[in-house]
Amino acid sequence: MRLRHLAMRLSQLLTIQNAKPKLEQYPTEGQLAARWLGLLAMDDSLIGANVVDLGAGAGVLGLGCAYLGAKSVTLIEADPESVAIAEENAIRVRSETNCEIAVICEKIQGRLPEGIKVDVIIMNPPWGFQTKGADRPIIEAAFASSAKVIHLLHSKKATHIEGMANAANWQAEKEFSCIFSLPPSMQHHKKKSSTTRCQVWKITPKR
Numbered sequence: 001m002r003l004r005h006l007a008m009r010l011s012q013l014l015t016i017q018n019a020k021p022k023l024e025q026y027p028t029e030g031q032l033a034a035r036w037l038g039l040l041a042m043d044d045s046l047i048g049a050n051v052v053d054l055g056a057g058a059g060v061l062g063l064g065c066a067y068l069g070a071k072s073v074t075l076i077e078a079d080p081e082s083v084a085i086a087e088e089n090a091i092r093v094r095s096e097t098n099c100e101i102a103v104i105c106e107k108i109q110g111r112l113p114e115g116i117k118v119d120v121i122i123m124n125p126p127w128g129f130q131t132k133g134a135d136r137p138i139i140e141a142a143f144a145s146s147a148k149v150i151h152l153l154h155s156k157k158a159t160h161i162e163g164m165a166n167a168a169n170w171q172a173e174k175e176f177s178c179i180f181s182l183p184p185s186m187q188h189h190k191k192k193s194s195t196t197r198c199q200v201w202k203i204t205p206k207r
Contacts, residue, residue: 001067007034009067009096010060013089016082023079024126024134028060028153029181036200037064039175040151045120046070052116052147054108054123054138059086061122066099073099074116078107110140118145124153136164142203143168149204153180156197165203175200 011030028036040046047069053062056075066073075086083105090101106113121142126134135154142150143164150170154161156177165172180198 003034003038006037006064006067007031010034010064013058013060013063013092014085015058016085018081024128024130025057025079025082026124026180026182027057028124030060032178032180033060033064035178036151036153037061037068040065040120040122041068044069045149049119050074050117051120051122052076052112052118052145054121054142055125056086056103057082057124059089059103061124063089063093063101065120065122066093066097066101070099070120072117073101074118075101075103076106076108076113077103078105080105108138108141110137110144112141112145116145118147120149120151121145121147122151127155127158129155139164140168143170149202152201152203153198154201156199158199161199161201161203169206170203171206172201172203175202 007030010033015027016025046065048071050072051062051065051070052074054076056062056077059075062073062075077083083103087103090103094101125138128134162172177199179195182194
């Protein structure tokens with residue numbers, strides 16, 4: 001699928017309307033998601049892969065992998081309202097792909113749910129600005145999994161990613177940095193919109 005078409009499809013998915021500040025529910029916009037997923041797809045690693053999207057929100061990243069040839073996609077999200085939106089999006093993507101898609105409502109506490117098949121993990125977790133350390137149980141779950149590769153989007157200001165990876169015997173590599181749009185979805189936002197810098201990481205097991 002061409003990236004332009006992927007971006008269009010992802011932009012048409014339902015989004016979280018009543019974002020909760022404590023959960024840092026900042027959606028990954030379609031253009032950025034398509035750029036990132038297009039980079040992942042260049043080596044065909046998504047073809048036939050079992051993908052898990054941690055802290056999935058409305059599911060844009062995991063469902064984007066479904067469009068790019070994933071065999072299965074599991075969306076894991078703690079917020080029930082977001083899970084309901086992800087389930088609606090999953091219905092649409094199932095009708096347009098051959099991908100098996102599951103949506104799980106569960107708070108990640110350092111481990112994936114039992115029985116999850118995983119080759120690739122992708123995530124844009126809470127960055128820990130509202131609740132310090134909110135990202136850590138989710139990242140730790142990825143490191144404790146049997147995934148072959150982890151793809152992570154985080155704040156450019158984050159300084160703990162490489163240290164956490166090294167401690168868990170993973171190798172973290174910076175792929176690209178970009179501008180992340182922050183729509184005025186939170187009550188405390190005073191501007192119509194704003195942006196922040198983010199960093200995309202590729203993390204693989206040390207050999």
